[in-house]
Amino acid sequence: MAETAVFHLLAKLAPFLQGEVNLLSGVREAMEDIRDEFERMSAFLRVADAKEESDPQLKVWVKQVRDAAYDTEDVLDKFKLHLAHHHGDGFGGFLRKVFYLAKTLKARHQIAFEIQRIKSRVINISEGHKRYHDKYGILEQGSRSNVVNNSWYDYRGDALLLEEAKLVGIEMPKRQLMEWLVQGGSGLKAISVVGMGGLGKTTLVKKVYDAAAVKKHFNSHAWLTVSESFGVEDLLKDMIQQLFREIMQPVPVGVETMSINRLKCLANDFLQQRRYVVVFDDVWNVNAWEAIKYVLPNNNCGSRVILTTRFTHIASTCCEETNGHVYDLMPLSQEESWTLFCNKTFRGNLCPPNLKQISLRILKRCEGLPLAIVVISGVLATKDRSRIDEWEMLYRSLGAELEGNDKLKSMKKALSLSYNDLPHYLKICFLYLSIFPEDQKMWSERIIRLWTAEGFVNAIEGKTIEEVAKGYLDELFNRSLIQVAKRYRDGRPSHFCIHDLMREIIVSKAREQNIVTTICRQGSRRPEKVRRLLIRSTSDNVEYSERSSQLRSLFVWGPMDSLPIASLRELFSRSSRLLNVLDFECTPLDTIPNEVFKLIHLRYLGLRNTKVKMVPKLIGKLEKLETLDLIGTYVTELPDEILHLQKLRNLLSYYLKSRITYFEFGDIRGIKAPSQIGSLQSLQVLVMIEVDQRSEGGVSIVKELGRLTQLRELSIRNLRREDGVTLCSSIEKLSNLRRLDIISTKEDEILDLQSLSLVPQFLNRLNLTGRLEKFPHMIPSLHGLVALYLRWSKLRDDPLQSLQELPNLAQLLLEQAYEGEGLCFTAGGFQRLKYLHLHKLKGLRWVRVEEGAMPHLQDLTIRNSELMEEVPSGIEHLTNLQTFELCEMSDKLISKLDREVQDEDYRNTAHIPQVRIWYREHDQWKVKFL
Structure with missing residues (x-):
């Protein structure tokens, strides 16, 4: 470092x-x-x-x-x-x-x-x-x-990023675990998977947990990550939220303030009449099991509990009480290790003859640990295959690091080796991730914005700074230093996580090298000079000291009972002249302290999910600001002084009026901006701008958008029909646009997009909310379109004929978008579609799927279309369908799916792993699994 x-x-x-x-x-x-x-x-x-x-x-x-x-x-x-x-x-x-x-x-x-x-x-x-x-x-x-040399990622494609490592050695343990889960009597049983860190316990159990047969067998499911410093209260809240979210019921009022005993009773009552499976991942001590076991009722429904742990005594203790099972997960065999090694190092190809001997020697040192194999393979995959001396040098270092009987320590050293192999500009980016709490899923776009604000990203001609930063992130994926936690519908990683062992390494290194200082309690030891400070609770000591005089970043992350504003003001006024990043996410901050606007070097200001109601005119003093995050705040309007921020690249602001299951028109609110918004020439992300129709500035804003030629994401709300021509003219000038969201001013207001002729060639996500008098003629020409959302369109003509030839469309949502009686998916259409959602199509009576249509469809959801009385005709042709969901549909349709009747509709859906029926009962959502 x-x-x-x-x-x-x-x-x-x-x-x-x-x-x-x-x-x-x-x-x-x-x-x-x-x-x-x-x-x-x-x-x-x-x-x-x-x-x-x-x-x-x-x-x-x-x-x-x-x-x-x-x-x-x-x-x-x-x-x-x-x-x-x-x-x-x-x-x-x-x-x-x-x-x-x-x-x-x-x-x-x-x-x-x-x-x-x-x-x-x-x-x-x-x-x-x-x-x-x-x-x-x-x-x-x-x-x-x-x-x-920093050109390494220029010749790497996205294929490496999207490609999943081939899992090996889990067939037998997976089969055994699934047998224990779905068989073995009606009593509650605990199943423990035990083994050293890095053996793949979590990976194995997640594969079992996500298996279609397991999903279908149990009524309720919850996955809880315990970790070393677990909190019983947080664990219970997480469980309750997952259980209620699964059946689409609101979490009971007052959960956040309930005592531990009341939380236990609530969870226990919920599970009394259900066949449930609950996973406790990464259990470090018996206290975790003792604290939670009485929450889980033995209701003779065949419920199961799965635990993963590194400790044998914990595994046996948890299973003895329920006459359960312990599975000792063993290292991979030599053959399995070689298969995994070649999959990662040579992308599934054969090992070149000149590298086989050295590869076998390196592999032997990994001792069958999947994580170690994957990480070392990630390092080797970046090496020149003609330079055997580089492989020999890695082997010599690895041999010394992996010697000894302490397998966990050896594993950490193997992981450290991959860190040491990083280019210098990636090392600080990787260590920076230690600011995020254990087990938190990190949002890729947020990390990219923070890296750029910190000045970690090197400019490269021909690329935006964000594209370079994304290359950094891709390389961390490729080296298996971070893992995909969640993906967008088009397959791109949206969130990622870090293995807990690797996180231990980077937290230690970041502390030692003064990258990040975290204060978790009163009296925490701080380095001589603090450069980046993370405060996580109200009780943290944030008083000013000379050690903070070179502070570059300050993170104050909630939730907190209150904020020590006086201490923070002292910190701002004395020590923050050089501050680049300031983030208050999820804290109870309601007013931005005036001292913040003296931070003239500030590049990132995060106020997401705070209680801030107003952005003062002083914001204009932050002339170096690049990101202003106001998402989830109560801010409704920006002052004219925002136009002084000529380096602003990301302006993020929207507010969901209610946390509901279904999106209703008007549930999302934007932010009013100055009429000369087009002067912010550096803007790349503008979410969500609200047109003020009460003033002449509204028309001006729609026209001004055309000046923002660097925009990649644009969300605009409150549009009228007469804005259509101006809006289309502006969109045609936004050649870099990737995502576009347009919302009309009211439910029946027409979105006029017919004059749009020159479509941004990179557009991949389109969301239109508002009435469409005609189907927009430009949509069929969007060959890069991956996701299309049409809401309240109220089209009279079938839109499918215009959409079926789109070559990359993976997700399609039609919500109150079509008023006809039928939809026909013709043979050969929608070749890439994976997710189809048909919501609130009140006139819809039938859906037909011809053989050869939607061959890759995985998820089909039909909601609030009460006139439908039959399952979609031809649904049996959808052989890759994993989930079929019906919500508030006709009783006649639902009755045809009755397992006891087993008529033709039931037989046609028998191949689908998950069939879910949602219905209301006493104003509560209920779910039935078929």
Whole structure:
């Protein structure tokens, strides 16, 4: 990580020394000397970063380099903050410059002194570099060439990212676990899967849990991640939310404030008459089981509990009481290990003959641990297959790291090896992820915005900074350092997670290298100088200290009872002149402190799900702001001063008026913006802008959108029919648009899109909410379209004929979008469709699926179409259908699916793993699994 700090500093020094900055005599030369010394040391730092754990003296030297780089960066930033002002042109500008130079003479002398002091310090550190250079025999030129080459991801396609690693060795344990789950009597039984970290316990159990036969066998399902520092209250709340969400019932009022005993009673009552399966993943102590076991009723319904744990005694204790089963998960066999190794290293191809022997030697050191194999394979997959010496070098390091009997420790070292192999610009990005809590699913787009705000992402010609950052994220996926947790409908990862063992490593390294400081309790030890501070509870000590004077990022994350605003104001006013990131997500903040608007270097301001009601005019002072996140706040309007933010790239704001199952017209609210919004030329994401039809500015905003030529995502609400021509004209100018959401001003207001002729070629998601007099003629030409949502369109003509040839359409939602009696999916149509949702089609009486239509459909949902009395004709042709869901449909249709009657409709749906029937009973949603 010293390597990262040095390269980050060198990137800052270059433009600084090239610019015409007024420096006192000797300062420029001193800074050039500092640059030269760091450049000489940088060639050795990659090797030093990797070896410091095994060499205490080297570790001290690396820390000295890192601290010196940080301190030099701080001096540069202070200079830019205090001295680099613009004075204007002409004689007046000259006088202001003379006056300013005289006024700041003392500050410049102080900075000059600090520069000279750092120069002496860096030279002394450099002497130590020479000793280690001789010791390890590193050739500077060769090492540096490997470090700075950052073109690795340019020739990697998305295929590697979307490709799932082939699972091996789970067939037999999966079969056994499923047998224990669905057989073995009506009593409650606990099943424990036990084994060391990295054996794939969670992966195995998740495959069993998600199996169609298991989903169909049980009425209720819950997956709870326990982890080492579990909280009983949070565990119970999570269980209750999952159970009620599954049957689409609102969580009982007051759950958030209930006592533990009341939560236990609520969960127990819910499960009394249900056949349930509950997974407790990653149980670290018996207390977790003791705290939760009485919640689970033995109701003689054949319910099951599954636990994963690393400890044998926990597994046996949990199973003894229910006469359950313990499954000892074993390492992969040599054959299975080789299969997994080749799948990941060579993408399923055969191992080249010249690499087979070294591959087998490397694989032997992994000792059958799937996680270790996957991670090491991820490293090898990036190596040149013609350079066997690189593979040999990795083997030599790995051999030393994996020796010994402590398998968990060996695993961590194997994972650390993949971290050490990262380029310097990825190391800090990866360590930065340690700010997120254990087991949290991280949103990819949020991480990309934070990385760019922190200055971690290098500019590359021909790419936006976000595209480069996405390349960084892709590489972390490709190296198996992070795992996909959730995907968009088109298969792209939307959320990711980090294996808990890997997270232990990066949390430790981030703390040690002063990347992130987390305060979890009063009196927590803090480093000498805090650069990024994370506060997670009301009781955290946020009082100002000199150690916070170089603070770059502050995260205050809820939920909290209250916010210590006075302490935060002190922190802002004293220590945050250099702050780049400020995030208050989910805290009870209701007013943005005025001190925030003095943070002139702020690039990211996160207020998501706070109680903030207004953005003051002072927002205009944050001229470097790139992301303003107002999602879930009560802000309804932005001041004109927002137009001063010429570097703003992401403006995010919408509010859901109610957390309901079904989307109703008017449930989402946007934000009113100044009529000259088009002057924000850097905007890439604008969600969600609301047209103010009460003023002349509304028309102006629709026209102004055409000036935002960098836009990639646009959501606009409150449109009238007469806005259509202007809107189409604006959309035609947005050639970079990927996602477009348009919502009319009221349910029966027509969206006029007929004049749209030049369609953005990259558009892949389209959401139209409002009446369509005619089906938009441009939609069939959207060959890149992946998801289409039509709501309240009220079309009279069947839209399917216009959509069936779209080559990439994966998701289609028709909600009050069609008023006809029937829909026919003709043979050969919708070849890529996976998700089809038909909601509130009040006139719909029949649906027909011809053989050869929708061959890849996985999910079919029909809701609130009461005139339908038969299951879709031809549903038996949908051989890949996994879920068929009916909600508030006619009694006649539902009766035809009765298992006891087993008429033709029932037989035609027998191949579908999950058939769910939703209905209302006493104003509550109920679900029936067939």
